[in-house]
Amino acid sequence: MAAKRALIFSGGQLHPDFLKEIREDDLVIGADRGALFLIQHGVQPQLAIGDFDSLNDQETELEQIRQQAGELVVYDPIEKDLTDTEAAFEAAMERHIDEIVIFGALGTRFDHSIANVQLLIRALHHQVSCAIKDMHNYISLxxxxxxxxxxxxxxxxxxxxxxxxxxxxxxxxxxxxxxxxxxxxxxxxxxxxxxxxxxxxxxxxxxxxxxxxxx
Structure with missing residues (x-):
């Protein structure tokens, strides 16, 4: 049976407590540095996606992600049209998910934070439950x-x-x-x-x- 819930770990503010929310049948997606966060905390994402330009040691850390993730999709940082979080969101939607929770969607980049909040509108139009969660906020629409x-x-x-x-x-x-x-x-x-x-x-x-x- 296909997973009915996707958890997206993006590259914003993340905390190990979020990992407690992972269920056995969840689709776990790491977007850019979110994939490295998962792997460093012992979680193997089914999908790692992004341009991975936020990695500190791109060659070494990307190889670490490649070895641990079920699937790796790497975008060119110049040619891509989507943010890493939106690419992860699109990947979840393509898998006909009923619910999406995005962790690490908020951070110091206010433009990215606003763009991620707007993903809630996309989900609503497709009748998919979607929320953004961090240590200080739980956002729904x-x-x-x-x-x-x-x-x-x-x-x-x-x-x-x-x-x-x-x-x-x-x-x-x-x-x-x-x-x-x-x-x-x-x-x-x-x-x-x-x-x-x-x-x-x-x-x-x-x-x-x-x-x-x-x-």
Missing amino acids: TSTTSVIQNQGYPYVSLLPITSEVTGIHLTGFQYPLENATLRMGHSLGISNKLAAEQGTVSIEGGLLLIIQSRD
Whole structure:
């Protein structure tokens, strides 16, 4: 049976605790330096993909990845059209995955962070559940209804990724909303909190980022 969930380890902020989330039937993909991170922590990715220009010792470390990864795809850093994370995302989508979790998608390169967050839109349009996770953030996207579980992040912020999001209803939150509208540039949805172990966010129009976070 094909894996129904893909875990992508990209080259941003990674932590060994993320490895605890790997299940036996997951498709594990290392994007660029994320592949080296996996191998250095005893995990053999089924796929390693990227231009690998962020490796410190490219020849030695790339050979290490080649020996340990199930499959290696290397792109030319000049000729490629996709970021390494997007290439990994595309590879997961081609395998008809139901769910994708991306680790290391956020880091010091803000342009890459924004581009990776926008991958959530692509996944949503293909009806694939997708989230970005690191030690400080868990980011998902909804166009309808989402049940938000308490995952240890104290804050829940709601940010429109379209010009406005309408018909917002929150239940199970410290600050509930009923038929509210959020517009880009307004901070009304920042730093809410769950009032129990889970809450529900439903919207009628637009795309809404749900960011669970901690300092």
